[in-house]
Structures are given as structure tokens and as C-alpha cells.
Amino acid sequence: MTGTDDLIRAIVADARPVRRLASPFLRAAEWLGFALIVVTVVTVSFGLRDDLAAKLSEPVFVLELVAVGLTAITVALAAFCLSLPDRSRFWLLLPVPAVLVWLSTVGYGCLTNWIALGPGGPATAISPRCFATAVLTSVPLAALLLRMLRHAGPTRPIETAMAGALAIAALTTGGLRLFHDLDPTVVVLGWSFGTTLTFTAMGGLFITKGSERRVLR
């Protein structure tokens, strides 16, 4: 076919040296390192919660923090592996145990809040400060992650975006739990997921289109 032969000639003419991607483990570690810096900066800026010492003596709170941390690490690793065409789709299962533990602690938090506050309690309260910190944490993480995972556009955009959004949500929620003394965890989780999913969906769409344009240019 003449069209394909012409295309091959055009592709070969465009064949500049490229820098190979580093191992997904290394790249996930780089992103998590950046995330640690961001969460630390935001935590220092807003200050740790007053009752942190007391909360750290509660097994459920510690378990939630550990689960959130493990979720962030495993799901970030899954996102970087899923972004490569030849890696197994089963990487998506890696964070499942940590996510289940995290969600179960959220459920426990809701139950205890419901018992303490009653059905008429302020179940949907959210502070602007909480929202601001969620955005300040998640936006830089999402921006860097989208840049690092942009090659997933033509192959696995949805799975990669899902894993990336969950990683950012876990880190944002973990950060919020350290410097916010609000305990309605479903609200915190909802805002974290909502914010990060929105940014990731917008970015994912942009990157998929950008990737197609780059390929076709």
C-alpha cells in the first residue's frame, strides 16, 4: 500500500533520538517524593491539628493514616505501571487491600460520628479552609502526575487516570487528616475525590487529545 509506505518514510524522517522512560518504580518514587514535599509544605503552612497527639493514640486514626499512606504508594505504583502498554492490567488490583482498609475506617468514622452527633448532626459541613487545602495539595500533584503519565493517552487513559486520581485523593485526604481537626471523614473524602477526579478528568482529556495531536503532527 502506497499510503503506508509513505507514512513509514515520514515516520523514519522524524526519528530523532528519544530518552527512554525510567522504571515505573523509580518514577512512582519520584512523584511520591514530590507529593511528600507538597503535603509537608501545606501542613507547615496551615499548622498541625491541635489534637494530633491525642488522635495518634487512637488505633482507628493510626490505622486510617497507615491505610491512606499504603493506598497512595500502591496506587501510584499501579498508575505508573498501567501507563505502560506492555504491563499487566492486574496492577490495578495492587491497592485493593489498602483501599478496603481505608474505606472501612471511613465507615467506622461515619458510624461513630453518627452516634455522637445523631441523625440531625452536621453531616455535610465543609469549611472553605478545608477546601482550599484540598485544592492546594491536589492541584500540583495532579499537574505533575498528568505530565508524567501523558504517554498513557493512546493506550490506557481511563485506568491510568483512575489510579492517578485515587493516589492524589489518598494523599490529599492523608494531609487533611493531619492538619484539620474535622472528623466527618466522608465529607473530607468526598471533597478530596471530587476535586482530584475533576482535575484528573480535565487533564486526562487534555492529555489524550494532546497526545493524539503530537502523534499525528
Add this chain to the structure above:
Amino acid sequence: MDGCRPSNPSSGSCADVNADWTTLMARAQKGDRRAYATLLQDLAPYIRSLSRRYFGAETDVEDSLQDVLLTMHGIRYTYDPCRPFGPWIVAIARRRFVDRLRRGGRIRAREVPLTGHLETLAAPNSMGHHVDLDRAVLHAAIQALPAAQRRAVELLRLRELSLREASAESGIKQGALRVALHRAIRSLRQALAMR
């Protein structure tokens, strides 16, 4: 090879050929155009054969092959020569094929292809007798409308004036013209449906 040997792909008996592909791709990543050209020429028939399992039409096969080659070129930096080349290129190809099938399904669900039959119907003079007949029926229906409605149809539809122009010419308010036109079209629709 940056400290790693090209490994054989998992896909089957032509391991030597695919090991060559691994080497060629590693060289292509360093900018070796000759190696890249050889790799692409070798890959084209293989991807074409994969594509034939998904698509029936030869144009789809060729378009999907070109899509795979372009995608591979765009993300060639994601290939790790320490890993087999076969699963990498096959994964890209399958994903592009599936995306193409989905896109085709969406297009088929929402669009109707233009056929020669429709072109014949739309061509001038091809249905001249019926056009004349329809024109006469429509003209009679318009003449049967009340005067205000007939005036609105003449100004706004037959002469294609704007509401403002029609109002200025007839001295009728724009709102009254709009109402008269609405009633006229409803009456015409009923009259033509009864026919």
C-alpha cells in the same frame, strides 16, 4: 543496550525475528533511522495480519495499521529494551483496534451514510413531476389561509424577510407577525397531512 540484553518475546515461534525487533527498536530509540525503517517495514505485515482479525474492510485494515504505527512512533520512548518487544507492540495495536471499533460503533449509531438513492432524490429535475404537484398543493393551502396568516407566510417564508423588515413593510407588530406565522404553519401542517 544500556546494561540489558534484549529478551525474547513471549509470542511464539519466531523468537529470533522478534529479538531482532527488540534490537532494532533499541537502535531506533537512539535515532538510528535505518534500523527504524527496517523495523517498521518488518512490522507492517505483522500488524496488518493482526488487524484483519478485527476488521473486514481493507481500508479499515490499512487505516488501523497506520494508526498503530503513528501511536508507536509517538510513545516509542516508553519501550524498555530489557523487556520483550512483542507484548509491547501487540498491546498498542489491540488498544488502537478496540478504540477504532468503538469509534466506528458510535458513528454507525448516530450517522446515516449518504447513498446514491438520496442524491437522486435531491437532484434537480429528477422528481420534477412531483415537485410541481407539491408546489401546487402548497400554493393552494397557503391561499386558503386567513389573510393575516397568509401575509405572514408571504413576508417571512416566501420572501424570507426578517421580522423587523416584515413589520416595517406591513405595519404589523413583530409579535403579531410571529403569532400569525406560527398559526399559519400549524394550519398548513394539518391541511397537508389530511391530503
